[in-house]
Amino acid sequence: MSTSEAADTATTAEPATAEQAAAEPATAAGPVEITVRDGVLRILLNQPARRNALDMAAVGVLVDALDAASTDDTLRAVVLEGAGGHFCSGANWVSSNTGAKDDGANGAEAPKPRTKPRPGSVQRRTPVQAHRLVQLLMEIQLPVVCVVRGWAAGLGFQLALAADVTVAADDARFWEPFLERGFTPDSGATWLLPRLVGIARARDLLLLGRKLTGAEAAAWGLIHASAPAEELDALAAGIIEQLATGPTVAIGLAKRSINRNLENSFAQALENEALALELSSRTADFREGLAAFTTRRPPSYTGR
Known part of the structure; x- marks a missing residue:
């Protein structure tokens, strides 16, 4: 339903x-x-x-x-x-x-x-x-x-x-x-x-x-x-x-940072963002996003 x-x-x-x-x-x-x-x-x-x-x-x-x-x-x-x-x-x-x-x-x-x-x-x-x-x-x-x-x-x-x-x-x-x-x-x-x-x-x-x-x-x-x-x-x-259809790993990490940083100091929030950036930059979706940007086409993310 x-x-x-x-x-x-x-x-x-x-x-x-x-x-x-x-x-x-x-x-x-x-x-x-x-x-x-x-x-x-x-x-x-x-x-x-x-x-x-x-x-x-x-x-x-x-x-x-x-x-x-x-x-x-x-x-x-x-x-x-x-x-x-x-x-x-x-x-x-x-x-x-x-x-x-x-x-x-x-x-x-x-x-x-x-x-x-x-x-x-x-x-x-x-x-x-x-x-x-x-x-x-x-x-x-x-x-x-x-x-x-x-x-x-x-x-x-x-x-x-x-x-x-x-x-x-x-x-x-x-x-x-x-x-x-x-x-x-x-x-x-x-x-x-x-x-x-x-x-x-x-x-x-x-x-x-x-x-x-x-x-x-x-x-x-x-x-x-x-x-x-x-x-x-x-x-x-x-x-x-x-x-x-978005970059699933990056979305999940961004969600994690938003929710955890509700209780964190600004310094801790920056540290969480740096860790999330490190992890998301190792994904296939990150590479696809860069390729799509440089070739001026819509990205096709796979969630990987």
Whole structure:
């Protein structure tokens, strides 16, 4: 399923609560659909009835896919999007924290017994689940493009922030619902937002729960760009094509430098740039880029 799916008419409605999301039937094809085409790893969050809320199983699939992709030399880009009219309404805390198996039954059977997780379980699990997922998006040396329709809330918001290029429909909605739900932000929100939009706007989003449209998120500099829903496919396709046919090693090294230098001194940043330049200058794509420049023709990069 591609980004050409029509956004559903509930785009401006509140995203499903965890309880509502958990009550919806699971998609038979699985919570995540992964395909590879023309060197592009396409990851589709595939629980549209739940607005693509992510439980532990889905997060595990995403982590495994990105772990494998990080050492796959045939890949040149990663695309992350959601099935149906929404990107991701956040983490499915009902399924993830009750200890009960969520098989999608709703209504006909007696409620499944739920057990309260023992103290410390969230602190133990989160670093290897949601936190690890966001880290991988930022660390993988491949460009990650995120395409957002409908809601990107909580963990879904952070996935969009962690991608290298995020594009959204003008009427997409971005929201950090943590404090409204009675718990604190996670998945990197308190680190990413102040660096992207400053302390005041980060507080507006995290403490006051301000909701942004896709157009507002682009104006704030939170995402790369927004477009009318009917034009989003074309916008995303052009960006994906540019990145997937570019000098893959150099793009990955540049990404690494950008993200690591968020915490480094200027001297350390210069050292990282010098190392990246040394490595990228040894690639076949570097030689192709020079040859194309000297012969005044477009380069044809192979990702090597």
